[in-house]
Amino acid sequence: MAFDWFERQASRLLKQSAEGDTVPTDDADARSILGMLESLGLVMIETGQATNDVEETLRAVAKVYSLDDARTVVLPTYVMLQSTTAGGEVRIESARPGGGRLDQTGAVETLIGRALRKEVTPAEAMAEVARIRTATPRFGAVAALLGHVILTVGFGMVINPTIQAIWVYAVLGFGVGLLVLLARRFPGLSSTVPVIAAFGVTLVTALLLVHVVGDAPLRIIAPPLVSFLPGLTLTIAAIELTNNQVIAGASRLVFGGAQLLLLTFGVFAATTLVGGLPTALPEPLLGQWAGLLGVALVAVGFTLFMSAPKGALVWIFLSLAVTYGAQALGAVAFGAGLSGFVGAVVVAPFTRLASHFRTSPPASVMSLACFWLLVPGALGFIGLSGAAQGGAASIQTLMTAGISVLSIALGAIVGISLSRDAGRLARLARRGVSRL
Template identity: 45%
Template structure:
């Protein structure tokens, strides 16, 4: 089909209509020529950027959901690798060190799996319990198994910081397996940063800090210092006398109870129960109970249940000392103290808790400012949560600990996240609540049962806050990798 002037109709359909009114073709107009000329490789600016963003939203949402979803597992079984002979001994030593740092079995298994995968052992299998580690690896030459026991505690914060520095090197593959194992042995034999005198003084400062957090009367401050020094001296002596170490919780709680009944109540008029918790804070299994709750809510039934029973046993030992002290010195009679110090006392107590932790638990060098940042944030969040729901205020405190500790770790001078997390565990004090409830039960207080129930709720609230905070941190990291590593 042709037009009257002989031009093909299809050709005319390809030419845009004349909108200039001059009869010239669009190619002849300078405005059209300018619009048609674009630089090579440049993108044409969208006419409606808002609508363009809406059109891109589904793909962005899909990328976010893929980042938040579970990692896909390969259908085919991986080939059996030939691994280094140093890998299994390293995993054994590393797993034991992580358990001795007080970490949950979930964290220990995750780290062991990451290290094994990075070094080619994709067939590694681990069974981590609170007091032992089993390693099984399928290699090209056969099955390699190993086992070690663990104490579940015993490393100070300085050693834990050095441990996570080695873990970071293993993740970045900047250290040989044999060298990493040698460093772990050196870390285990490293002495505390501070000597015996400063360690005992640190325990006294820690006791005073927790006493201030309870907002006591001014008369109780010297009592906290003296009792903190005494219990710190007992701990130092028990580290060198195994017989005393076995019965140390009972002996310490017995002596503190006797002094509280015979001195505090008659001389100062304060309730002896107010004096029990701060000097014994280093014995309270708050972190043990919280880690047990985390493991139970993560389907680690055996580990969580055994750790929970251990924490309850520690509390019962302390309560036994209180019962024995009350039987010798008299009843735990509620007193009527003077005026409380004021709203500022707990905030000063937070500072003293950080300083006391540095001396008593040997926090790494240059980590005190970061520890205080996390302590203040955790206490502030818990304080805000107490106005919303006092029973679960620990959830709000724990919720900010993991994200903030992770951000601190990413700074140039920030310590590993666990260094700022563990002191914050102590600050939330679920063990203090439960011990106080049990002590009031011994004294015949009417509110003791509700205090124990609130302590149980507090433990699981803190555990849930840690789990949610960890999950949010992991999701934020995945989404960040999705958008900023392409």
């Protein structure tokens, strides 16, 4: 028995020497690696990553640190880990509310890249995660408020408004931005702020603004509420469902639907109070050029409101422009319902290619901005709000929104697959050239 034990230890030490000392030496090492995986998984969830991406990343990091028996289960708010090497320890931890700023997202992706190259120890990785979680935003409250105003105007421009609607978007975006900042300071109010914002915006629009703007009321109401619209949540839910992450995708889909219902309730309460949304004489729209200007404004507003890393503005704008252009071509070729598929297909290849440039932010920073621009949540909000008022045309809008969410998710999956396959082919080509 003693001989067998010494033989196993000698074999393990020889294996460590051959692999560059990558195997955990004891339970303590394995537990520290498990703790690192837990920290990385939680902070990835908090920055809005799909659960299938989190699981795949954690398995890759565990393999790099030779904790091959690590088992992972990731849900939208929980991470569960278990390892026999770590003495059979089971870790179950919930993610913290909040997070999701672009500077945090970029820092997390950078840290994961270092972990995949084994450039950090588990203790250093956990310390970096703690720093990322508690880091102050790059921009203060005033800049974030200005960013929300610009973001609102930008999204309003993307949907081709009337010229009178621009200043209205700015005013409403300022009011809703104040509520968003208040919810950040007092998290207990976060569940009620969407209802209050939707109620206030609808009430002001119905009583004062709709006749001034000369546009459909719901097209005035939707852009100021963009920070509450669950377009990204619904898209990630669809991605998870198409990747067989049934529990995660279904729960996230319910959560996104609940967010839409909260906003719709605010609209419905306000319209009930004033006796319905009035209609106004239509005014001429700005034209297709408004969308191009809107993309630039969205890039600036997104950078300020979501606290993007330094040097990210130009790359965010380029990513948004490429996505918007692809979506516009898709609308011409396949119709509005499938335009999101074409737009989403180009996101992953372009952002991964752009991330190789020295001045660019991580790919996830650019891709998150792109998925915000695709905004299936705005279509769903308009359709659901109109359906609550008995509008037949809005039912068609709601169905289009559902198709858009699915098409965007499928486009994202295709784009990710294409970029990964291209990366594998490039690595194989480099290996082939090096052997010549």
